[in-house]
Amino acid sequence: MASDPRRRRAARHAQADAGVAVAVRKAPITVERITDAALQVVAEQGYDALTIRSVTNVLGTGPSSLYAHIVNKADIDDLLVGRLCAQIVLPAPDPARWREQIRDVYGQLRDQYLKYPGISRAALAMVPTNLEALRVAEGIFSILLAAGIEPQAAAWGMDTLSLYVAGYALETSLVRQRQKAEDETWVSSPEELATRFSALPEATFPNTRKHVTELTSGTGHQRFDFALGLLIDNLAPAPAAG
Structure with a gap:
């Protein structure tokens, strides 16, 4: 049955x-x-x-x-940085637009870091060996060299820019994390900072009180673009021989 x-x-x-x-x-x-x-x-x-x-x-x-x-935890860090770098789109070097291109590449890297809280620490104090990370480094280096920047300045400039981007992303991640914690009430908004600065004794903090607006203005990304611009603008192409 x-x-x-x-x-x-x-x-x-x-x-x-x-x-x-x-x-x-x-x-x-x-x-x-x-x-x-x-x-x-x-x-x-x-x-x-x-x-x-x-x-x-x-x-x-x-x-x-x-x-x-x-081999160890550092290997995982290398894999993570490589995975993030795999998402970076590199342009063909254009000497006429090199500053814009550098800003764009590092802006992409910043955004990748910010997707994962604190992950930019994986890129600090390490020499990348992942092929994707090396691909991005090669792309940035190529843009700087095509712009006429001396190889030594391009190499150190790339290192400085990369360090700033990783540091910015790490700080931003830490602030976001602290803002979510109930016991981290000391993390102030720009408005709260402006109020506190304005209340400081004028005799001791005359410039802070006078320039409260400038000291507390701008979003994080606006300040990021400003600082990145300062670094890039100091990577001047070598003067033409003659």
Whole structure:
């Protein structure tokens, strides 16, 4: 006698669900999956929460599975920076538009950093080895060289610009994080700062009181563009020989 159709259907579903579960458990650990998991940790908990253990927790595996693909936590940092750099669109160097091009590339990098709280720390105090990070560095260097900037100035200028962008993104991420914390009430808005500066003793802080508007004006990105402009404008092309 044939069994109850509903039981047969339930059995089929159970087998299918078990097959999916086994497939998920047996999915191989790869560099791509490690990078995805690390980004998930940073997106959900911030860069400070990124450890070998937190990545393995996302992947549902143990540290030994990661060490088959990476050497240490610095390797994960390199992978993260490479993944972000893979999103950067590089222009063909144009000497007539080199300042605009540099601003655009670093603006893209800033925006990538800001998607993940504190992730720009991964780019600080390290020499990138990821091919995508090196691709972006090559692109920036090429723009500066095409503009006629001496190689030494271009190299150090690129380093300075990269450091500023990473630092700006890190500070912005920290401020956003502190603004979300209930016990971090000391993080003031521009309006609150203006009120506090205006209330300072004039005899001691005459210039601060006089220029409250200038000291508290501008959005973060406006100040970013201003500072980036200062750095770029000091990378003047070498004077023509003759």
